Amino acid sequence: GQQVMQIPQYQHVQEGEDFTTYCNSSTTLSNIQWYKQRPGGHPVFLIQLVKSGEVKKQKRLTFQFGEAKKNSSLHITATQTTDVGTYFCAGGKYNFNKFYFGSGTKLNVKP
Amino acid sequence: DADVTQTPRNRITKTGKRIMLECSQTKGHDRMYWYRQDPGLGLQLIYYSFDVKDINKGEISDGYSVSRQAQAKFSLSLESAIPNQTALYFCATSDPRNRELFFGEGSRLTVL
Numbered sequence: 001g002q003q004v005m006q007i008p009q010y011q012h013v014q015e016g017e018d019f020t021t022y023c024n025s026s027t028t029l030s031n032i033q034w035y036k037q038r039p040g041g042h043p044v045f046l047i048q049l050v051k052s053g054e055v056k057k058q059k060r061l062t063f064q065f066g067e068a069k070k071n072s073s074l075h076i077t078a079t080q081t082t083d084v085g086t087y088f089c090a091g092g093k094y095n096f097n098k099f100y101f102g103s104g105t106k107l108n109v110k111p
Numbered sequence: 112d113a114d115v116t117q118t119p120r121n122r123i124t125k126t127g128k129r130i131m132l133e134c135s136q137t138k139g140h141d142r143m144y145w146y147r148q149d150p151g152l153g154l155q156l157i158y159y160s161f162d163v164k165d166i167n168k169g170e171i172s173d174g175y176s177v178s179r180q181a182q183a184k185f186s187l188s189l190e191s192a193i194p195n196q197t198a199l200y201f202c203a204t205s206d207p208r209n210r211e212l213f214f215g216e217g218s219r220l221t222v223l
Contacts, residue, residue: 009151031210042201042214043154088153092210099212100170101146101154 003027004091006102014110019076021105023089031092032065032072033099038085046074079109114138115215117202123221130189132218134202142207143185145169145177148199148217157200160185161207192222 006023013019023032031050035043047056049065049072056063062075072091076083086106090099115136124130134143141162146154156169158177166177174196176188189196202215 006153033211035212042217043212044214045211048210090154090212098156098159098169100156103151103153 003093003100004029004089004102006089006105008105009103010106010108012108012110013079015081016078019079019083019107021074021087021089021107023072023091023102025070025091025100027093028069029091029093030069032069033090033092034063034072034074035088035090036085037088037104041085043088076107079107081109081111083107084109115202115204115213117200117215117218119218120216121219123223124192125223126191126193128192128222130192130220132187132200132202132220134185134187134215135183136185136202136204136213136215137183138204138206138213139182140204140206140213141182142205143179144203144205144212145175145185145187146201146203146214147171148201154201157187189220192220194222196220197222 004025033048034046037043047063053067054065060077064073086104088104089102092099118133144159145157148154155171157175159167160179163179178186200218203212205212
């Protein structure tokens with residue numbers, strides 16, 4: 001079964017609106033990574049979170065790791081058309097040796 | 112040039128045929144992975160290898176085998192391809208210090 005659940009599966013927003021995708025695990029994660037895959041492309045690493053309650057920012061993107069290290073979120077403020085793509089979380093288990101990917105959230109931004 | 116190179120990029124084959132997907136990397140990483148991507152299912156781990164003598168099964172290894180020929184090369188084989196193995200396959204490497212995954216461009220396989 002899916003080790004890491006990710007919602008929503010799709011999100012359509014108007015340019016300028018905010019966007020959030022969420023990941024949840026039933027068990028504690030050692031760390032979580034986020035990747036972006038542009039249409040027709042391959043996943044590209046965005047960030048890694050390791051500490052309980054950690055928050056990191058990259059320009060308009062804010063990443064959070066839950067206190068219990070079982071959930072995470074990616075929030076994009078004021079989306080742009082360049083944000084289009086599928087965003088994946090990947091939860092690490094077993095001392096970081098294995099990563100379990102969420103099913104991804106496909107973001108479409110209308111200009 | 113890409114750091115992680117996959118060949119072929121696209122392949123159409125018939126049920127029962129043997130297929131090999133190859134991956135080579137110039138990043139100098141010991142860790143290499145094969146993932147399968149299906150729409151709505153994200154990326155599922157097929158096999159991974161932490162060095163030349165180390166091979167480990169992932170979540171969905173049935174029907175697949177791998178060979179780690181050298182630090183830089185990791186190939187995935189389908190001994191007898193079946194239609195539900197139609198998917199996009201990604202090879203990846205990682206540096207154990209920061210654990211970031213570096214993906215190849217992908218190999219799209221269609222089994223008729």
